[in-house]
Amino acid sequence: MRPAYQRPENVLKRTDELIKVGQSASALDFMYDALTSKRLANANAGNTEPVIIKFVELTIEHRRGKQLKEGLTQYRNIVQHKNPESMSKVISVMLATITKHVTAAQQNAERAVGLIGDLEESETPEDMILSSVSGEQTQDRTDRALVTPWLKFLWEAYRNLLDILRNNVRFEALYQQVSNQAIDFCQTYERKTEFRRLCELLRNHLEAIAKYSHQPNSVNLSNGDTMQLFLDTHFHQLNTATAMELWQESYRSIEDIHNLIQKSKRPVKPQAMANYFEKLTRIMYVAKNPLFLAAAWHRYYNYIFRQTKVFSAEQLQEVANNVLLSTLAVPIIKASSSSMGKENKQRTQRFTNLLFLSTAPTRVSLIADLVNSDVLSSVDPALRPLYDLVEEQFHPLSICREISPILSTQIAGSAQDSKYGQLLCNVILTRLVQQLSQVYTAVQLDFIVGLAQFPAPYTMSAAAIERFIMHGARRGEFQLRVDHEARSVEFDTDAFDGAQAGGTNGAQLQASAASLMRTQLSSVAVSLANAQRVACPAYVNEQLARKAEVVANALAAMRSEHRVAVARKLVIDRRKEVVENAVARRELAEARERAIRQQREHEAERQRVAEEQRRRETDRVQRELDAVRRKEALKLAESIREKAGIVVDIDDLDMLDTDKLKVLQREQLEKDKHDMQARLKLLARRADHTERAYRRAELPLLADDYAEQKRADREHHDAARRNVLAATREKHAEDVSLKKRLARVYDDFNVVRQKLDTGRSEAQAVERRRVRELLAQAKEERVAEFRRLLAAKVEAEAEERAKREEAQKAEELASAAKAAKAAELAKLREEMAAQRVKDEELLRLRVEKEREREAGPAKYVPPSRRTGVSASATPPPVPASASATPPPPPAAATAAPSSSKYVPPSRRTRPAQ
Incomplete structure (x- = not known):
């Protein structure tokens, strides 16, 4: 039965108690049960970290790898959403502790081999029998007994950590760090079998990323930083495999790096690509493939040729030598067609893909690349004639x-x-x-x-x-x-x-x-064509004209087909672009919806976890407060019962009246206060009497103590004075001897000093003159520069003033033109207004005439009775604008007497003036 849930602080305290009494195994089982509890999944990472570190130390001490893996898996679930950095700290402590145990085991093994009983006996009979049976030496058996278990445990720890941290975006940097440490472990201890298994494990983890990409915390290889981490790790794996001469793993690592580069959206660093091709040259040399060895050297040279700041001239020359020799060493004899089976073609295609080439290289293409790339200029001069x-x-x-x-x-x-x-x-x-x-x-x-x-x-x-x-x-x-x-x-x-x-x-x-x-038939054809050109020129010209016509028709058809093909290609590209845009928009929308859905789920989960944590924290605080209150009440009741002699039922403490407890406490405090005051008075009286007795007893001893102190001070003073005098005399003697020694070279010193002073004074005079000349020259140049700037400034001001005047004149002319245009526009408006008045008057007269005509024919009046104007008729009004000119005659006077046909005003005849 699993024990009840306990807080991390209590777990750590209980573990320390068990360890102190020598029960570390029981402590480990207790911590394992506590860590695997379901209620610990929502615990605080800050409180759980000391527990997991202690758990890691105990599991390492007892070498229990399975329990260690389960405990780390539980802790990963606790910290992956809130505090993933804590996992890195725990793993660092774990690996450092195991490595320390491995180092200690190696030292113990060396010490055990060094403790040989008989130094004159090279081998004991037991060692001889064991070596004849197993073929192992004493060192090998000691290492297998002491070092190998810890190495095995460290290897299992690395493998378990990679399984725990794989395909988790929150631990991707930590995963790569552990991978690099595991690779270093295999290289340090020369574990080739473990290195092969590690490479296979990393390869399986990389393939599983695409399979489980739909999970919430899965690694996204489209991210540039993530892809760079994987590339760095696999490049480290490639370097280690090459250093350990594991060429099959090197080739597989090269293929993994090639696949990652194909998937990466960020360009790989040139230094990394140079390292890639350098390792590929070593692999091709081991594979004994001269053609692809030369192609790899060509690719390597092309990358380092542009990195002159990273690679020196000696390195470039060495690579150029390899390019030349490997290219010339490619066999001329080709493989027969019978040996070029399907497997060989696939291998050639794989090698071509690893070199990032579209077609397989040949000896001819490599020779041409050697000449076109100017590799011979970088080759060692002794090898150029080759x-x-x-x-x-x-x-x-x-x-x-x-x-x-x-x-x-x-x-x-x-x-x-x-x-x-x-x-x-x-x-x-x-x-x-x-x-x-x-x-x-x-x-x-x-x-x-x-x-x-x-x-x-x-x-x-x-x-x-x-x-x-x-x-x-x-x-x-x-x-x-x-x-x-x-x-x-x-x-x-x-x-x-x-x-x-x-x-x-x-x-x-x-x-x-x-x-x-x-070439014989082509030579005969050329000779016959020349003879035909001489014998039949008309036929040849006709054929040439017909050929030119056919060529022209073909060119025209080709242009037409080209235009149709271009238009079709544009339509296809447009359709493809539309389809790709639609697919991209759909994928973007799906990704956005998926991200929103995941964010909502994460937010809901976070709120649920926060609410659950808040509720549990509130319950915990309430329980703690109740416990504190009960503890205080229990302590108060115990104090009252012990000091005041009042009996308080502890079992029924919750039912006890609070006022009664307060009264009992107050009485107890008053009693304690009076007892304390009495005790203090008694202690003060006793201390006063004791101090008086001490002072009375020490009075006779003060004079003797003072005399002894004066005698000791005098002795110390005399000894210090004697030491000072002796040191002073010794220093004076050394100074006198030094003066005598230096006096012998004083004259030579004065001579040398005089020569130096003379030379320096002359040099100073020359330097002083040079500085004065430079100063004068600089002063003249500064004055000339100032004058030039001043002249330029005056000239610029004059030009600016002239431009300002020209702009002012242009503005005045524009204003005058604008005023003239406004006057002309006003005059035109007046003329248009007068013309509008005339048109309105003519329109009014025309309307009146039409109305009269529509009213009916006028009464007949004999000519003898006709007068110019009827007496009863009222003369029409005369416009103000036409008052100076006589009105036009009426239309009836100009028309024929017998005709009533309407005549437009434009066709009416006017009387002679």
């Missing part, structure tokens, strides 16, 4: 003689470059056989052996050379046959052999028969 001899100026009869000094002195004498020597010899031998096949049809095998003479330690025997030639012939690189009876080599001169027509990628001495046969 490129010209192998690639540019190759001659089969003298190549071995010319290249022997470089092979024997530069390459064989360097531990770094000697690994390329045999490969270079193979390349030279391959090129030698290829170019001999261009010149000869058959040669003696001894002739080839005589040409292929390499210096030691790269000397090749005749059998090795023959084996190499047969190997190249079997793989199809050489077209030859070996006649062992005549010891000759016959080269294939078939003019229809396509393999010979291809030639080699090196220097060509002369064209082969196959090359000439391959």
Whole structure:
């Protein structure tokens, strides 16, 4: 049955009590039960930290890894939301304690081996029997008995910590720190098996991140800082694997780093990439792949070439030497098609991806990159002729003689470059056989052996050379046959052999028969075309015109198709962009909703936990207050019962009247007060009498004490004075002897001093004159500069004044033009107003005429009775503007008497003036 919940303070106190009585195992079990309690999950991290540290120390002391893991898992759940830094402190204490135990175990093992009973006896009979059975020495058995258990416990601690901290964003930095410490542990103690398991464990954790990315506290690899932490850890893993020469783990680490770089959105540091390619060169060398070794060196050189502040010129030259030698050492003989299986192609593709290349490198591309990148300018001058001899100026009869000094002195004498020597010899031998096949049809095998003479330690025997030639012939690189009876080599001169027509990628001495046969038809076609151009010029011109027309039509169709393709591409890109934007918006919205939902859940959980904590804290405070009140009441009742003699029932203390307790307490206080006053009076009287007796007894002794003190002071004074006088006499004697010694060199000192003073005075005079001249020159320059600035200032003020006057004149002209324009506008407005009045008057007259016409025809009046104006008629009003001119005649006077047709005012005739 699990014990009841206890507070962390009480757990720690109980544990200390058990440890003091020698029951550390019981204390560990008690703390384990307390830490695994469900009610401890909501405890305060500050109160729980001392408990977990004590628990860690006890589990380490008893080496209980399972309980340690469970306790740390429980503590991780407690602190991961509120105080994740506390977990780092606990883990630091844990690893430091275990490491201390490992160091102590190593020291004990060394001390145990040093304690040998018989120094003259090299091996005891027991050791001889054990060594014959197991093959182990005394040191190995001692380490296995004392050191290995602690090393195993430390390894289990690292593995358990990585399992506890994995895939948790709150502990990602701590996880990487523990990973680096585990890697250092494997390197320090040379634990290769554990290092392989650690690499596999880290790889599984990295793969599980994508699988459990939906969890609340999962690690997000899209974050740049998180990705950088993982890259740093895996680079450390790569460096350690290379240092321990675990090449398979190095290759797997390289692949892990490559995958992380592909996923990373932040560019990797150039120093890290240089380290990546440097380790890749070592891996490719161990893998014995010369082609990708050279490609890795090329990539490494390209990165460090731009980092001149980090890498020195010597390092750059060393890398350039490796680039040159590894490139030239790539075999010319290609792998046969039968050996290029599916597995080999996959491996080539993987190597190509590790180099961040789109296509697999070839020897031709590496040679071209070597020339284009100007690597030869950084190569050691002693190695530069090697490129010209192998690639540019190759001659089969003298190549071995010319290249022997470089092979024997530069390459064989360097531990770094000697690994390329045999490969270079193979390349030279391959090129030698290829170019001999261009010149000869058959040669003696001894002739080839005589040409292929390499210096030691790269000397090749005749059998090795023959084996190499047969190997190249079997793989199809050489077209030859070996006649062992005549010891000759016959080269294939078939003019229809396509393999010979291809030639080699090196220097060509002369064209082969196959090359000439391959170009024979094209030569005949060129000759016939020239003859046709001379014999039939009209036909040729017609064909050329037709060809030009076809080309023009093709170009026009190509442009049209190009425009259609461009338009289609734009439409596709637009659609793709719209789809990508929609997907991005949807993903962003989903991420936002997911983040909001997680935030709400976290907030609700936080509020629930806070409310639960607040309720528990309130209950705890209330319980503590009740306990304090009861404790005080119990103490008060005990005091009253003991001092006052009043009987108080402690069991029924809660039912006791408070006023009665106060009255009892008051009575007890009064009684204690009176007793205390009486006791103080008695003590004061006794102290007074004792002090008087002491002073009366010491009076006769004061005079004797004073006399003794004066005598001691006199003796001390005399001794101090004697010491001072002796020291003074000794110092005076030393000073006198020093003066006599220095007096002998006083004259020489004066002479030297006089010379120095004379030289210094002359130098000071010269310096004083120089300073005065400089001061005068500076003063003149300062005056000239001041005058120049003053002139410039006056000129600037004059220019500014002129500009101001011009601006004022321009402003006046603008104002005058504006006033004239305003006057013209006012005049135009007046004319428009007068014209508007005239138009209104004409419109009024026209309306009146229309009304009269619509009213009906006028009564007929004979001509003899017609008068100009009817007497009863009222003359029409005359406008003010037309008062000076006579009104126009009425329309009836101008129209025909018999016609009543309406005539517009614009067509009406006016009487002659």
